Each structure stands twice: as structure tokens, then as C-alpha cells.
Amino acid sequence: MPLLKRGKASLSSSSLSRVLVHMETDSEESPFSSSSSSEGEEEEDGRVSDDEDEGNDEEAVEGEEEDRAKKRKAPITISLKKVCKVCKGTGHEAGFKGATYIDCPRKPCFLCKRPGHTTMSCPHRVATEHGVIPAARRNTDTSLDYIFKRQLKAKIPMIKPTFVIPDQLDCGIIRFHSRRVTCLEFHPTRNNVLLSGDKKGQLGIWDYGKLHEKTVYGSIHSCIVNNMKFNLENDGLLYTSSSDGTVRCTDLETGTSFFLLDLNPEGWNGPATWRMLYGMDINVEKGLLLVADNFGYLYLVDGRLKTRIAGPIVIHKKGSKVVGLHCNPVQPDIFLSCGNDHFARIWDARRLEAESSLASLAHGRVVNSAYFSPLTGNKILTTSQDNRIRVWDSIFGNLESPSREIVHSHDFNRHLTPFRAEWDPKDPSESLAVIGRYISENYDGVALHPIDFIDMSTGKLVAEVMNTDITTISPVTKLHPRDDVLASGSSRSLFIWKRRGGQCPEQRLLEAKSKKIVGRVEKKSSGKLNGESDDDFNHSSKEKKLKAKNLDGKYLSGQTKAKP
DNA sequence: AGTGAATGGGTCC
DNA sequence: TGGACCCCCTTCAC
Numbered sequence: 001m002p003l004l005k006r007g008k009a010s011l012s013s014s015s016l017s018r019v020l021v022h023m024e025t026d027s028e029e030s031p032f033s034s035s036s037s038s039e040g041e042e043e044e045d046g047r048v049s050d051d052e053d054e055g056n057d058e059e060a061v062e063g064e065e066e067d068r069a070k071k072r073k074a075p076i077t078i079s080l081k082k083v084c085k086v087c088k089g090t091g092h093e094a095g096f097k098g099a100t101y102i103d104c105p106r107k108p109c110f111l112c113k114r115p116g117h118t119t120m121s122c123p124h125r126v127a128t129e130h131g132v133i134p135a136a137r138r139n140t141d142t143s144l145d146y147i148f149k150r151q152l153k154a155k156i157p158m159i160k161p162t163f164v165i166p167d168q169l170d171c172g173i174i175r176f177h178s179r180r181v182t183c184l185e186f187h188p189t190r191n192n193v194l195l196s197g198d199k200k201g202q203l204g205i206w207d208y209g210k211l212h213e214k215t216v217y218g219s220i221h222s223c224i225v226n227n228m229k230f231n232l233e234n235d236g237l238l239y240t241s242s243s244d245g246t247v248r249c250t251d252l253e254t255g256t257s258f259f260l261l262d263l264n265p266e267g268w269n270g271p272a273t274w275r276m277l278y279g280m281d282i283n284v285e286k287g288l289l290l291v292a293d294n295f296g297y298l299y300l301v302d303g304r305l306k307t308r309i310a311g312p313i314v315i316h317k318k319g320s321k322v323v324g325l326h327c328n329p330v331q332p333d334i335f336l337s338c339g340n341d342h343f344a345r346i347w348d349a350r351r352l353e354a355e356s357s358l359a360s361l362a363h364g365r366v367v368n369s370a371y372f373s374p375l376t377g378n379k380i381l382t383t384s385q386d387n388r389i390r391v392w393d394s395i396f397g398n399l400e401s402p403s404r405e406i407v408h409s410h411d412f413n414r415h416l417t418p419f420r421a422e423w424d425p426k427d428p429s430e431s432l433a434v435i436g437r438y439i440s441e442n443y444d445g446v447a448l449h450p451i452d453f454i455d456m457s458t459g460k461l462v463a464e465v466m467n468t469d470i471t472t473i474s475p476v477t478k479l480h481p482r483d484d485v486l487a488s489g490s491s492r493s494l495f496i497w498k499r500r501g502g503q504c505p506e507q508r509l510l511e512a513k514s515k516k517i518v519g520r521v522e523k524k525s526s527g528k529l530n531g532e533s534d535d536d537f538n539h540s541s542k543e544k545k546l547k548a549k550n551l552d553g554k555y556l557s558g559q560t561k562a563k564p
Numbered sequence: 565a566g567t568g569a570a571t572g573g574g575t576c577c
Numbered sequence: 578t579g580g581a582c583c584c585c586c587t588t589c590a591c
Contacts, residue, residue, distance in 0.1 A: 086585070094585085101586045110585055119585085180588080201568095321572095340573080356586050361584055366573070385573080414572050447586075473587070491588065 045144040076296045099447040101440060102176040107549070111387060111439065112407045113364075163424070163432050164499055165453050165463040166332065166479075166486040169470070171208055172495035178202065178214070181489030182417045184478040185228040186409025191480075195252075195489050196494055201242060201415075205252060208487075208496045217255040227280035232287060239303070241291050243276035247301060261301050261308060263293060279325035283332045283349060290335060290349075292322035298337070300349075314354040317341035323418070325367045330378040334358075336380065338367035359399045361392055362533050366413070369420035381433055383421040383454065387411045389435065392454045406459050408452065409439035410475075417475040418491070421454075421505055425481045431457040434486065436474040437464070449473040451488055451497075465497060 051389045086104035087462035096105035103110070103119040111122045116302070119125065162521045179199035192209030201221030207213035221242035231237035231249065243366040245263035250256070263275035279292040289301040299311030316339035318323050328334040338344040344367045345357040361370070364386030372394075373379035380392040382402075387409060390402035410419035421435035433454050440447040443466065450464035452475050465486070476489030488498040 096586070103585085107585080188585085408584095410585075412585075414584080415570070438586075 020159065039109075046243040071507060074180045078151040078471065097444050099440075101447065110411075111409055113387060116168045117346050142273075155339055162483045163427065163453065163455070166484050166497040166499045167463055167465045168498055168500045170485075170493065170496045171204060171211055171213060172470075172493060174493045176204055176206065176494050177492045180417060180491050181476050181494065182224055182226060183228055184487050184489050184494075184537075185230075185238075186478060186480050186485075187482070187488065188230050188237075192495065194496070195228055195238060195239060196229055196480075196489060197221075198492070200496040201225055201244060203240065203250060203493070206494060214256070217250065220255075220257055221246065221251055224276075226276075229280060229282050229289070231356070232282065232284060233253065239280070239282070239289060241277040241280035242292075243278070245275040245277060245293070247277060247289065247291055249303070249331050249506065258306075260303065260306055261291065261299060263299075278321060278323045278433050279337065281327045281335065283327050283335070285332045288347075290325050290327070291326055292316075292337060294321040296320050296322060296339070296341075298322070298325075298352075310352070313352055315332060315345060315347065315357070316343065323367070324420075326371050327460070328372045329374055332378040334377075336370040336372060338370040338382065340366045343368060343382070344370035344385075344392075346380075346399075359394075360404070361390075361399060363390070365411075368410075368418040369422070371421075371423055374423050374425040375428070375430055377562075379434075379456075380422055381421055383410065383411055383419060383435065385411045385418075389421045389433065389454065389456070403460060406454060406456070408435065409437055409455070410435060412438045412473075414471060419475045421478075422477065422479065424453075424479050426479070427485075431455050432462065434477050434479055436477055436488070438475075439472060443468075447471065451477055451486070467561065469496075470495065510548070 031155045033043050035197045039305050061192045077190060079195060082093050083090055084092050084094050084104050087106045089104075089106055092105060095109075096102075101157075105118050105120065108115060109117055109122045110119045112124045118323070127445070131227075174340065177196065177198040177200070178413060178485075179202075181196050181198055181385040183197040187195065192207050194206045194208055195451060196204035196206065197536055198204070201219075201223050202226065203217040205215045205217075205218045220240060222244040224243040225240050226239045226243060229239045231239065235251050239247060239260065240250065240251055241247050246259055247261040248257045248261055253484065259525045261277075264273075265275065266272060276293050276294040278294060279290070281290050282288065282303070285305055289303065290298065291305050292298045292315065293312070295312075296316040297312035298315045300309050300314075301307070302309050315337050321340040322337055323340065324336070325340045326334075326336045333349040335347050335349060336344060337347060341364060344358040344361040344363065346361075347357050360367055361367075361380070361382065363384040368383040368385060368387045370380060373381070378393070378395050381392055382390045384390070387407055389406045389408050390411075391404040393400055393403040408421075412419075416438075417500045419436055419438065421433045424432040424434060433456050434451060435454070436447050436451050440449050448466045448468065452461060453461050453463040453465065454460070470493075471492075472490045474488040474490040474495075480486070488495045490498065
């Protein structure tokens with residue numbers, strides 16, 4: 001396991017303070033000697049790390065050949081003193097110690113990003129142990145709010161509905177995709193079918209009810225599938241938008257597909273002209289497809305006529321990437337966009353032109369996603385790379401500031417699919433959200449990245465869902481529209497989570513075992529989960545390790561905590 | 565098993 | 578406005 005590997009590496013480097021390396025090759029320069037001499041700092045034991053360097057200046061007068069010969073023959077002593085790989089300073093080390101990550105004490109806080117403390121001592125981490133904690137709710141004193149509180153709130157039952165958390169790993173496909181998973185979608189009518197897109201442009205179809213029924217269509221797109229939406233009239237047809245600049249419509253039975261939109265008809269002419277489609281949604285009233293590109297433009301496509309009917313219209317800073325679109329579930333003409341210009345914007349499709357947005361929601365960094373609440377569409381949930389999940393009240397709020405801010409670790413923006421907090425479509429109170437977590441915690445000796453369920457109305461972490469078999473980060477999460485099922489995409493693998501105590505057909509478990517599938521986790525013939533050996537993987541005790549935690553009630557029942 | 569690469573946004577000049 | 582450089586707990590293939 002990579003975790004063990006990390007632990008070993010840190011142990012050995014700290015226990016060995018000096019290493020003698022005999023250079024036998026005649027390479028021009030040793031990367032070791034140059035790097036250690038540039039540090040130029042004294043070791044803890046008082047000796048200088050590289051004695052040769054001290055005399056190098058005087059010897060430089062001598063002939064090059066002699067110098068080279070000396071380098072060739074002379075053994076080079078390098079030191080493995082405690083150097084922090086983050087700040088390059090000495091006296092401390094950042095990195096994993098076992099399953100616990102030690103932060104560099106010299107760096108500012110990476111979690112809440114406020115000055116005055118480090119990640120280790122961040123109040124948003126220390127108070128809850130995991131980093132999810134509400135920032136202050138905006139104190140609104142508008143007359144509308146007053147009326148709401150006075151007349152309506154008293155009638156709202158104070159008992160919150162119990163959230164249903166699918167917290168137990170049910171099944172999975174390891175290395176289903178050949179590149180990392182970028183998006184997930186449940187089939188609208190076939191309950192056990194999960195669609196997945198990946199970075200390579202492939203489309204996966206998996207019937208997790210039957211476990212083995214899976215298909216990958218390899219040539220739908222030429223790069224990242226960013227969004228999937230089903231055709232409203234025929235759920236055998238799937239629309240996909242991609243960084244190859246196209247929207248395609250694919251027949252899920254045959255795998256054949258055709259263009260609805262191609263923004264790069266002339267092919268690759270460099271990054272300055274190559275258009276990529278990131279956001280996509282469907283206006284269900286008009287059957288219109290909304291897509292947006294990496295230059296700030298929106299396009300409207302008629303799915304039936306297969307033609308572009310509007311656009312390009314600038315909806316975000318020109319030249320900046322639009323990363324998400326979402327139509328209001330109640331008023332589909334009202335839609336949300338979010339982008340790299342640090343804004344989420346509300347638009348009316350009926351009067352659409354540049355700078356005609358109804359509202360602009362300011363964020364501290366890039367906005368990864370913005371979603372209307374699923375039932376009323378009154379609340380907006382945004383995820384920003386400033387490590388905050390925000391709720392904006394589009395009825396009672398003034399939208400100049402969010403009504404709730406929750407500090408949560410999800411800011412890793414490179415090499416991972418961006419994290420996106422999504423509403424639970426089945427929660428009648430429209431307050432439960434799910435999002436994967438970037439930062440890891442030490443859970444009984446294993447560093448895990450859980451999937452967090454957060455009550456956005458209180459800011460409380462309701463549950464952190466994890467499994468010791470899944471040590472990779474799960475940036476892609478999707479809750480089933482009807483069933484108590486969570487799908488997660490972690491690297492190239494897909495997982496299905498169900499609620500504990502729910503249906504767990506013993507028959508299928510046994511059948512899975514006989515086919516060398518343990519813990520209802522399917523392994524491809526040559527694939528290994530997180531680099532484990534086959535023996536390790538097939539060990540029956542693995543099942544004992546399967547666990548998920550439900551932390552409901554663990555945290556203080558206080559409504560909000562003031563910002564530090 | 566150790567290394568490098570894929571790769572995007574922020575910041576600074 | 579654009580290019581160079583920096584970056585934190587990645588993941589994987591070679």
C-alpha cells in the first residue's frame with residue numbers, strides 16, 4: 001500500500017543522517033552535490049555537508065580536465081539532514097509519519113487560508129478534527145427576513161429529518177476506466193445503471209446491480225468528458241460535453257454517436273483557438289442544451305433540430321473558463337453559471353446578452369460548481385477553490401454575501417478532477433450536501449480521504465464515508481435521484497455505497513467471492529487496488545476492515561460558530 | 565522502488 | 578497582457 005510506503009520512506013530518511021555515495025560514472029555533474037551545496041547550511045551535528053564545495057572556488061583556476069578527473073574519482077559525501085520538502089528549511093520535516101501528515105510549520109494555513117496560524121493549528125481543523133466547520137452565517141436584518149422569522153419560521157417544525165447516509169461500500173470496479181473519472185450520472189429510469197466519463201473521453205456504462213455488466217465506449221470523445229445529460233424524450237440517448245469542444249449524442253445501446261456541436265471544426269491550431277466545453281445543462285421546458293466554453297462563452301443548442309440557436313454570448317470574463325451550468329429546477333429559464341473569474345452568475349435565458357446577469361456571486365477563488373437546490377431552486381450551493389462551500393439564499397438573501405460559508409478541504413486543483421459539492425436530491429429539507437475531501441486524516445492507522453455529508457443549514461459534518469480499501473481521493477460523487485445510493489469516482493475506479501443495514505444480498509456476495517471478488521469489490525484480472533498484492537487483496541480479513549463512520553451527533557449542536 | 569510526468573491556476577514582473 | 582515560475586497530503590506507469 002502506498003501508505004506503508006510513505007511511512008517507510010520517512011522513517012529511513014530520518015534515521016539515516018549521512019550516506020556515502022561513491023560516484024563511478026563520469027557524468028558531468030552530480031545532482032546531489034549541486035543541490036546539497038546550494039543549501040549551504042550547517043548540519044545538526046555541526047559539520048558542513050559537503051566539504052568539497054568549500055575549496056571549489058580556489059580550485060576553479062586549475063584545468064577543467066583535472067577538475068573532472070577529481071570529480072570522477074572522489075567519493076561524494078551527501079547528507080540526508082532533516083530538510084523540509086515544503087519550505088526547504090531545516091530542523092523540521094513535512095510529510096507523512098505513518099498515516100498522519102505533518103504540515104510544515106512555516107507555511108500559512110492551507111485549510112482556511114487565513115493568516116496567523118498554520119494548517120496544523122487551524123481552528124477549522126482543530127475544533128472538529130476534520131476541517132469541516134461552519135463559518136459565520138450572515139446576519140441579515142432585512143424586513144423580509146424579519147417577516148420570515150416572525151411568521152413562517154415558527155411554523156416550521158424544529159425536528160430535522162434524519163438524513164439517510166449511504167455509508168457502506170457495496171461494490172466497485174477497480175480500474176474500470178483507463179484515465180481518471182471526471183463525471184458520474186445515474187440512469188434516469190434504470191435504477192442500477194451508472195454512467196461515467198473519464199479524462200480520456202471514454203464513456204462507461206455499469207449495471208452495478210449485476211456487477212459484471214459493464215461497457216466502455218472508447219471513442220466518444222478525444223479528451224475529458226466534462227458533463228453528461230440524458231435526452232428528455234429518450235433516455236437511451238446521452239448528451240456529453242467534452243474538452244474536445246464537442247457535444248455528442250450517444251446511443252447507449254449501440255455506442256454510436258453524432259455531433260450536436262463542434263467548436264473545433266478546423267482541428268488543432270494551438271491552445272489559443274482550441275475551444276473546450278466544460279459546463280452543460282438542459283432547459284427541460286424548451287429542450288434546449290446549454291453549454292459553455294473555456295473562453296467565457298455560452299452556446300444554446302436545440303437537441304431536436306441538432307443546431308446551434310444562440311451564442312456565443314459572453315457570460316464570464318472573456319478568455320476565462322466557464323466550468324459549470326445549472327438550470328433552476330422550478331424555472332428552467334433561470335440558470336446558473338460559474339467560472340474561473342471567481343464568480344457564479346444567475347441568468348435569465350429569455351433575455352440573454354453580455355453583462356445581463358441577474359446576480360453575480362463573488363468568491364475568493366475559482367468556482368468549481370454552482371447548483372440550485374433540487375426541489376424549490378431557492379438555495380444555491382457553490383464550491384470554490386478557496387476551500388469554502390457556500391449557500392446563497394436566492395429569495396431572502398441579497399446575494400452580495402452567502403448566507404452560509406463552510407470551510408472544507410477541497411482545493412487541490414491539479415491532477416485531480418475538481419471537487420463539487422452537490423445537494424442530496426432526496427432530502428426534503430434541501431440541506432444535505434455531499435463532497436469528497438482532499439485532506440486526509442489518520443483513521444486507525446490508515447490515511448483516508450472520506451466523502452463528507454454536510455448539513456448546510458447548520459454547517460455540521462453529518463457523516464464521513466470511507467473504507468480502508470479506498471486510500472485514494474474521491475473527487476467525484478453522485479447521489480442517486482431515488483435510491484439511497486451514493487456513487488463515487490476515485491482515480492480510475494467506481495464505487496457504489498449503500499446505507500448500512502440496508503439490502504445486502506448474501507447470494508451476490510457469495511457469488512462474487514467464488515469469482516475472486518472479495519468485499520464486493522471487483523478486481524480486473526491484472527489490476528490491483530492501490531498497489532496491494534493479490535494475496536493481500538484476497539485475504540478474507542479484508543472484509544473486517546470494511547468500515548464507514550456515521551458521525552451524526554458527534555459534533556456540538558450549536559448552530560454556528562463565530563469566525564476566529 | 566524510485567522517478568517523472570500529466571497538468572491548472574496564482575502570482576509576479 | 579503574457580510568460581516564467583511556483584505549488585500542498587496525486588496517481589500511475591515505466
